[in-house]
Amino acid sequence: MPDQLLFGMEVALNGLMAGVLYALVALGFVLIYKASGIFNYAQGVMALFAALTLVGIMEGQVPFAHLINAIFGTKIHHLGTPIPEMLDPDVTIAYFNTEGAGWISWLLGGIGNFFIWPINNFDIVLALIFTVFVMIALAWAVQRFIFRHLVNQEPIILFMATIGLAYLLEGVGELMWGAEVKTLNVGLPRGIAEGVESVTEGWFGYGFFLSRLDIVAAVIAAVLVTALTLFSQYSKQGRALRAVADDHQAALSVGISLNFIWILVWSIAGFVALVAGVVWGASSGVQFSLSLIALKALPVLMLGGFTSIPGAIVGGLIIGVGEKLFDFLMNPIIGGATENWFAYVLALIFLIFRPQGLFGEKIIERV
Amino acid sequence: MKDTYEPYVTEDGRQIGGVLMEMKNITLRFGGVVAIKDISFDIREGEIRAIIGPNGAGKSSMLNVISGFYHPQEGEVWFKGEKRKPMKPYQVAQQGVARTFQNIALFEGMSVLDNVMTGRLTHMKSNLLQQVMWWGGAEKEETANRERVEKIIDFLEIQHIRKTPVGRLPYGLKKRVELARALAAEPMLLLLDEPMAGMNVEEKEDMSRFILDVNDEFGTTIALIEHDMGVVMDLSDRVVVMDYGKKIGDGTPDEVRSNQDVIDAYLGVSHD
Ligand SMILES: Nc1ncnc2c1ncn2[C@@H]1O[C@H](COP(=O)(O)OP(=O)(O)O)[C@@H](O)[C@H]1O
Ligand SMILES: [Mg+2]
Secondary structure, three states: OOHHHHHHHHHHHHHHHHHHHHHHHHHHHHHHHHHHOOOOOOHHHHHHHHHHHHHHHHOOEOOOHHHHHHHHOOOOOEOOOOHHHOOOHHHOOOOOOOOOOOHHHHHHHHHHHHHHHHHHOHHHHHHHHHHHHHHHHHHHHHHHHOHHHHOOOOHHHHHHHHHHHHHHHHHHHHHHHOOOOEOOOOOOOOOEOHHHHHHHHHHHOOOOOOEHHHHHHHHHHHHHHHHHHHHHHHOHHHHHHHHHHHOHHHHHHOOOOHHHHHHHHHHHHHHHHHHHHHHHHHHHOEOHHHHHHHHHHHHHHHHHOOOOHHHHHHHHHHHHHHHHHHHHHHHHHHOOOHHHOHHHHHHHHHHHHOOOOOOOOOOOOOO | OOOOOOOEEOOOOOEEOOEEEEEEEEEEEEOOEEEEEEEEEEEEOOOEEEEEOOOOOOHHHHHHHHOOOOOOOEEEEEEOOEEOOOOOHHHHHHOOEEEOOOOOOOOOOOEHHHHHHHOOHHHOOOOHHHHHHOOOOHHHHHHHHHHHHHHHHHHOOOHHHOOOEHHHOOHHHHHHHHHHHHHHOOOOEEEEEOOOOOOOHHHHHHHHHHHHHHHHHHOOEEEEEEOOHHHHHHHOOEEEEEEOOEEEEEEOHHHHHOOHHHHHHHHHOOOO
């Protein structure tokens, strides 16, 4: 195979991995938008907040330490035992080590490690569960103190409320956990996936460079999306969620509490934000720029449609691959950081020809 | 008959019991508009109770009060012998009151089967974990729900459109699907807001037959709103007549038909 094509394939694969993350963030938007018609500008900040909370809990930080110290003149900052140290490190079971082996054992090793990880990292799992509860509490508070008072308001008002929420949450996050940049180490693998490199080396005579973290992120996202799909198709709450997304009045008449569903959907969006925040934070640190991943989701939504879950996924992948490939092909010619604008231009062109998005129903104006 | 409240058996052999729902001195206002003025009436177990009256009389408002969509400024709602607290619509539904809407409220993006299945939500008890693990009777529950839904789909003769997205159905069939969804809840009280509006003669006859069969076979108490006097007289055991938010008549179809106020109201206004 010509080298250029192989490079291109490698770039596209890398793009696919990045796209998975875009899809994940877009998914959070779609869930809330479908169920309540709210375009949640705060989705990115929720990812930041979740990651901050996770790091804070893992490090045994005392929430609101600055505030408490300022009021009471104390000097507290951390609890005695950071959670990762609470557990005996001896419980660690060895990971499957399959580096450099053929692709079947590499795949089996990957699957094995996926299931062993929670056992080895029980402490982190605990911290994650804790964080999930914080996100559920946040969902409840958002519904109780903001959107419950804004039922039947114009979409633009709801949107403005989410902008307010974004900045509020950013402030609260900073107040709770401090403003410094944090590293998030949840034990996700780092570096180049040597398994992939050696396997592709064997196939094409050229080893692909893929980041291990990206591969794990893609697997996590795939599992999450599958779980969400099963949940919405087959569970009682999922059915109720789809009903609310379709028609509020009808949903009420079959005994569904809108309030409950909205808390549920904000909780799920919070969970999706947590996953996105963990993956993103693990690769580039937990800092306030993390909230900007929301901006990456916008073109994905324009492409995939605001109400379509498959649209968010496919849109995310297209943008991820498209932006990497475009940069690969065009950068030598036009130069500059095309990744900054490519997604938006692609989405714009798409909007002009298919305003309802990839999977949206065609909008026919009735006159 | 209507004053005694002894259980009785109708001419066609249906059992009518005690009072299931009672509205006491209900007044409902929207700003300056008084949609319902101090109205009282009751619905007895097993009967088909009609609410009729010209457009804008306040019939839908009354149904909305019963189902918890509107909250009256004055008056009390009694259900199964107990005074009801102000309730949200979903709470009323969970108590066993199902309804259809004048302007049809279906889940347009879902199939007929899925729509009817949502009617079973109040009967789904298994929690998420049980459903995932398929334990604690979750499987039995799912099977029971499916059976019930299939039975209703057969009953209302909509098998041929089970998998069709509701958004693609013609109006008459949508009304029938909405009835199916309400029935799936196995309600104690079924509220129908103009179930025959906008239908052709044949569809109206079908719908009348379904309403009678539901009442007869499932013993469901039904309160229905209808515009068309003729249809109502054939269907119902007792009729409430409303005009401009007031109750102007209440009784058997024959009693109501000979009521001078009712005759005036119906002759005095053009009914479409
Ligand atoms: N949600 C509402 N807001 C304001 N006015 C309403 C509302 N619902 C009903 N009304 C008013 O109450 C009156 C009765 O309406 P309705 O109950 O729909 O009558 P009907 O069903 O008998 O035709 C009308 O004047 C109508 O405009
Ligand atoms: Mg009406």
